[in-house]
Amino acid sequence: MSTRMMYRSVGAMFEPWTWLASFGFFAFLQQFIPREYSSRIRRLIRSWLHSFNPYVYCHVHEFENAIPNTLYSDTEIYLSALTSESVDRINLSKSKGTKTMTVKMAHDQERKDKFEGVKIEWTHYCIERPKVMWTARFETTSDEKRHFTLQIHRKEKDVLERYMAHIQEQAKLLKRAARDLRLYTNSKSQDSYYLQRSPWTSVNFVHPATFDTLALDGDLKRKISEDLDRFAEGEAYYRRVGRAWKRGYLLYGPPGTGKSSMIAAIANKMRYDIYDLELTEVESNVQLRKLLLNTSNKSVIVIEDIDCSLDLSGQRKKKKKKPSEEPNPAHPMSKPSKEQSKVTLSGLLNFVDGLWSCCGAERIFIFTTNYMEKLDPALLRPGRMDMHIHLSYCTFSAFQVLARNYLQIEDHELFDKLETAFEGSYMTPAEVSEIFVAEQDFPTRALENLLVALDNHRVKPSPPPPDSDDEQEDEKEVAAKSTKGKDDQEKETTSDVIKTSNGTIEPKAPEKQNSIRNKTDSDDSPVKAKPKGASETHSNGTIFLGGNFRAVKHGDLDMDYAHLSYDDCDDSLPLLTE
Numbered sequence: 233m234s235t236r237m238m239y240r241s242v243g244a245m246f247e248p249w250t251w252l253a254s255f256g257f258f259a260f261l262q263q264f265i266p267r268e269y270s271s272r273i274r275r276l277i278r279s280w281l282h283s284f285n286p287y288v289y290c291h292v293h294e295f296e297n298a299i300p301n302t303l304y305s306d307t308e309i310y311l312s313a314l315t316s317e318s319v320d321r322i323n324l325s326k327s328k329g330t331k332t333m334t335v336k337m338a339h340d341q342e343r344k345d346k347f348e349g350v351k352i353e354w355t356h357y358c359i360e361r362p363k364v365m366w367t368a369r370f371e372t373t374s375d376e377k378r379h380f381t382l383q384i385h386r387k388e389k390d391v392l393e394r395y396m397a398h399i400q401e402q403a404k405l406l407k408r409a410a411r412d413l414r415l416y417t418n419s420k421s422q423d424s425y426y427l428q429r430s431p432w433t434s435v436n437f438v439h440p441a442t443f444d445t446l447a448l449d450g451d452l453k454r455k456i457s458e459d460l461d462r463f464a465e466g467e468a469y470y471r472r473v474g475r476a477w478k479r480g481y482l483l484y485g486p487p488g489t490g491k492s493s494m495i496a497a498i499a500n501k502m503r504y505d506i507y508d509l510e511l512t513e514v515e516s517n518v519q520l521r522k523l524l525l526n527t528s529n530k531s532v533i534v535i536e537d538i539d540c541s542l543d544l545s546g547q548r549k550k551k552k553k554k555p556s557e558e559p560n561p562a563h564p565m566s567k568p569s570k571e572q573s574k575v576t577l578s579g580l581l582n583f584v585d586g587l588w589s590c591c592g593a594e595r596i597f598i599f600t601t602n603y604m605e606k607l608d609p610a611l612l613r614p615g616r617m618d619m620h621i622h623l624s625y626c627t628f629s630a631f632q633v634l635a636r637n638y639l640q641i642e643d644h645e646l647f648d649k650l651e652t653a654f655e656g657s658y659m660t661p662a663e664v665s666e667i668f669v670a671e672q673d674f675p676t677r678a679l680e681n682l683l684v685a686l687d688n689h690r691v692k693p694s695p696p697p698p699d700s701d702d703e704q705e706d707e708k709e710v711a712a713k714s715t716k717g718k719d720d721q722e723k724e725t726t727s728d729v730i731k732t733s734n735g736t737i738e739p740k741a742p743e744k745q746n747s748i749r750n751k752t753d754s755d756d757s758p759v760k761a762k763p764k765g766a767s768e769t770h771s772n773g774t775i776f777l778g779g780n781f782r783a784v785k786h787g788d789l790d791m792d793y794a795h796l797s798y799d800d801c802d803d804s805l806p807l808l809t810e
């Protein structure tokens with residue numbers, strides 16, 4: 233070790249008190265002076281030395297009373313992420329099965345940091361101590377004691393508390409960013425489902441979608457991103473208001489508009505694992521609950537195409553079977569009928585916001601559907617899904633994101649033509665991106681092909697016919713109820729505007745706009761009748777309405793809430809007038 237290094241490691245980096253101790257000064261003192269005097273001399277020397285030293289020192293040990301000190305690991309993560317030119321040695325490690333490498337500060341390395349304008353210096357120490365292991369062979373091993381020492385000017389030490397809180401916060405974010413994500417499935421086709429200890433099987437989740445690559449209306453993207461940030465930071469808030477720390481999003485829109493991509497982007501942003509729940513594989517409400525209990529915190533629980541997963545809309549209306557028709561569970565040959573063993577709507581609702589859903593924290597539930605109007609209103613009720621996010625056909629601004637990602641162009645002479653062509657055309661982002669992938673090296677050709685394709689997509693794709701008799705019955709029922717009580721019913725609205733919470737009104741092309749609806753507890757008032765063409769602002773100030781949306785009141789059982797459906801929904805739904 234060079235003299236300079238020696239000086240650094242033993243002297244300059246230690247506080248003066250430690251410096252003296254390291255030279256055995258006090259041991260020497262104790263040998264010649266009686267104990268009571270030596271400790272007094274120690275105290276005097278210490279205060280004398282401190283009066284010269286402008287710094288205070290703070291030690292963060294790896295263990296406190298043999299218990300791991302979380303402040304040490306947070307500091308380690310935080311400091312390892314700080315770039316420093318003075319670093320000449322670092323420790324690298326990687327565990328089996330992880331994709332990320334860990335960078336740690338080596339012994340005697342220092343890092344300089346600045347917080348609120350105050351300079352802070354850190355040094356890492358690993359002190360090796362020989363240790364005898366009482367094994368059969370009397371092995372001698374070494375035991376490392378590690379700690380960080382922080383040096384800060386005496387006058388500035390008031391920032392310490394805030395600084396340490398900042399370190400913990402940053403370490404939390406860094407830990408989250410370094411996590412390997414997993415994608416879980418409950419699909420039985422994987423391995424022998426029943427032989428596994430967990431009802432989920434998983435693979436590493438690596439998906440390139442991010443909020444930057446999502447082709448969405450910029451405003452919508454910002455709103456979702458901010459909502460997620462608020463949620464991630466919301467532990468104290470959720471505790472204060474007495475709500476479970478979870479959030480629900482319903483993504484709806486035609487196929488190929490980015491619902492799955494958005495789920496991946498959300499998981500990547502939050503660094504949450506994804507639990508892709510295949511509802512058709514779940515045999516009972518009890519099994520559904522078990523699946524929920526086996527999910528981890530910080531996770532996204534997804535049910536894709538919820539309208540196709542189960543016949544949720546019809547189940548509540550199914551007639552009760554006569555006792556003679558019910559299978560007898562006591563009978564040895566009796567098998568549960570398909571209907572009996574399947575998940576029910578109430579089972580699913582409990583899964584989302586029942587008591588069991590609160591066992592855990594930081595969970596995001598996401599349901600997706602291509603046909604919002606097929607969903608049971610109970611699923612749409614405020615409090616269940618906090619946000620309804622409409623992903624729709626590609627707009628010019630969404631196209632610009634795709635052009636940047638796929639063709640790496642920000643501008644082009646054909647952009648003006650394309651902007652006009654996007655109006656009144658119904659192409660999904662998936663269709664646009666397919667054209668771009670095919671011509672990825674020829675941007676001009678890609679844009680020309682897109683112009684032709686936009687022209688061929690002037691007719692709006694029609695919605696699929698109702699799936700089942702049940703559905704038609706449902707709709708008839710809704711229609712019958714709607715005409716009965718006209719007083720509290722809603723009206724058709726053909727407004728082409730969206731009113732924002734700050735009062736501005738923006739023109740919107742119907743069905744071409746991604747929209748978002750906040751569903752909060754204050755949002756449960758029935759939709760009032762509105763004159764034709766009116767837009768609506770909810771009591772919570774959230775925008776919604778526009779285009780040819782039609783307000784529909786669900787008079788179903790416990791429904792006290794109305795949702796807004798498309799203008800292209802089944803015409804058997806009555807237009808509601810005052």
Ligand SMILES: Nc1ncnc2c1ncn2[C@@H]1O[C@H](COP(=O)(O)OP(=O)(O)OP(=O)(O)O)[C@@H](O)[C@H]1O
Pocket residue numbers: 445446447448486487488489490491492493494602660661662663665
């Ligand atoms: N909004 C978007 N932003 C970026 N890429 C998109 C978007 N929408 C679709 N794509 C592209 O199209 C492909 C299909 O999109 P995705 O699977 O996310 O759509 P979806 O709405 O989930 O469709 P489905 O309802 O059929 O499941 C994706 O791989 C992605 O590349």
